[in-house]
Amino acid sequence: MNLDIRADFEKHSTVSKMAGGEHKNHENNKQAEPADTGAAIGEGPEFEVLSRLMAENEELKDRALRLAAEMENLRRRTARDVQDARTYAVANFARDMLSVSDNLQRALNAVPADALESGELKSLVEGVEMTERSMLSALERHGVKKLAPEGERFDPNFHQAMFEVPDASVPSGTVVQVVQPGYSIGDRVLRPAMVGVSRGGPKVAADNGNAEPGPVDAQAEKDA
Numbered sequence: 001m002n003l004d005i006r007a008d009f010e011k012h013s014t015v016s017k018m019a020g021g022e023h024k025n026h027e028n029n030k031q032a033e034p035a036d037t038g039a040a041i042g043e044g045p046e047f048e049v050l051s052r053l054m055a056e057n058e059e060l061k062d063r064a065l066r067l068a069a070e071m072e073n074l075r076r077r078t079a080r081d082v083q084d085a086r087t088y089a090v091a092n093f094a095r096d097m098l099s100v101s102d103n104l105q106r107a108l109n110a111v112p113a114d115a116l117e118s119g120e121l122k123s124l125v126e127g128v129e130m131t132e133r134s135m136l137s138a139l140e141r142h143g144v145k146k147l148a149p150e151g152e153r154f155d156p157n158f159h160q161a162m163f164e165v166p167d168a169s170v171p172s173g174t175v176v177q178v179v180q181p182g183y184s185i186g187d188r189v190l191r192p193a194m195v196g197v198s199r200g201g202p203k204v205a206a207d208n209g210n211a212e213p214g215p216v217d218a219q220a221e222k223d224a
Helices: 003-088 091-111 111-119 122-141 220-224
Strands: 146-148 159-166 175-180 182-185 190-191 193-199
Touching: 091 122, 091 146, 091 190, 122 146, 159 175
Parallel strands: 159 193
Antiparallel strands: 146 182, 175 193, 182 190
């Protein structure tokens, strides 16, 4: 009898402990749930803010790169414009001075040969020649170069064909006569050289993009 009562008591104690443990675990779970829910709620806005900041950072980086590229292009363009201004600033003035040089040369050509031989105008001619040389030297110091292409291949970028000269002994397209010298400044032409070009000789393959001389400019020939 006592053994049965003791066994029932032990069984009842075990069941009570198990029930108490389950109740305690349930309470712990209930207390932990609000904390986990709060953490999950807190991660949402923070993640959105971080994503927005990262997107703004990428946009600002792209703008900075574009601005840097534009500034570099502007710097190069400005440097090129400054260099062109330095090189070609005297272009219009030099072009006007070429007309003065041409007039000096015409004055020298108008002096009769017998007057030169007799020495009557020798001092005057020498003075005009010195003035012309001094003017051309001053222009050359500012980048103006004279074009006297006799014997060279015709280049339409620097020469203007006035007439053609039949000559089988000279390669076709060769400058055989310079009617009026040309001038250039830098890589630009102030005035093309007016030339006579050979025709009828052996053809030479085009070199450096040079083209065969085009038709003779009748108006330019008349002006010359």
